[in-house]
Amino acid sequence: MDFLLPDRLDDALAAVAARPGTLPVAGGTDVMVRLARGRERPPAAVDLTRIPALARWERSAGRVRLGATVPYTRLADEAAGPLPGLAAAARTVGSRQIRNRGTVGGALGTASAGGDVHPVLLACDAEVELVSAARGTRRVPVREFFTGPGRTVRAPDELIRAVRVPAAEGPQHYAKAGRRGALVVATCSFAVALWPSRGRVGTGIGAAADTPRPACEAEHFVAAELAERRLWQSREPLPESVLTRFGELAAAAASPVGDVRGSAAYRRHAVAVLARRSLARAWHDHCAHLHAKSKEEEPCA
Secondary structure: OEEEOOOOHHHHHHHHHHOOOOEEEOOOOOHHHHHHOOOOOOOEEEEOOOOHHHOOEEEEOOEEEEEOOOEHHHHHHHOOOOOHHHHHHHHOOOOHHHHHHOEHHHHHHHOOOOOOHHHHHHHOOOEEEEEEOOOEEEEEEHHHOEEEOOEEOOOOOEEEEEEEEEOOOOOEEEEEEOOOOOOOOOOEEEEEEEEHHHOEEEEEEEOOOOOOEOOHHHHHHHHHHHHHOOOOOOOOOOOHHHHHHHHHHHHHHOOOOOEOOEOHHHHHHHHHHHHHHHHHHHHHHHHHHHHHHHHHHOOOO
């Protein structure tokens, strides 16, 4: 197997176009393990980490464009302001060494159902930016990106160039259940993001189906409840009945199977618990922000 080390994006695109089956490497924390164990035998692999254009992130017009090879460590350290949920998820990935190598682009490329960043990307309605030498650039909503276990809409001659994420306008929370408190692959995970200007709550479920997925019915339910009860500006806590039903609908959106990390029944139960807790914490932070803002706006005595 040839291992290619381009320092220009055009050269990387030419490589994947010229040799069908060429494997992109954007960190290698998953890919190199599979290669070492003989699970994949591609004709070539192309390392993307030396391409400067893929290693940058920038914020403009209320969105963050995160290059495919920005490592988790930089994401957590540099982009926590506009991307708090994604930064929180990045901090839970493996060890410091893994976070120094692993990338959001690599996680999207391997499309593991248990990828830590996937639920947050779903909750934030992110877009994946794909590029090929022949067809140029296209953007795919992350909710349409995953097509099956380890499969995505990425064509063989395309590379993931970046992911575009709306900058946070409200609290975001990510939580996962696992067999240990740290250095653990998620048994299941859940993300929630509040979007007050849209009256919307975004969600994402990980490791509880064959692909990462949103809890759409839970989103619709809680958005309707917040609107009908006029809670967005009230600073009132969410009723326990709303939190409970939200958790139930999130669990219903999952399609878990059992494995060494947990049974299907446990995963479904855990999704309900994580969803309920995540929404409660996000709403508490939202109300605290409104309270602090009102204090700042009070006239001096």
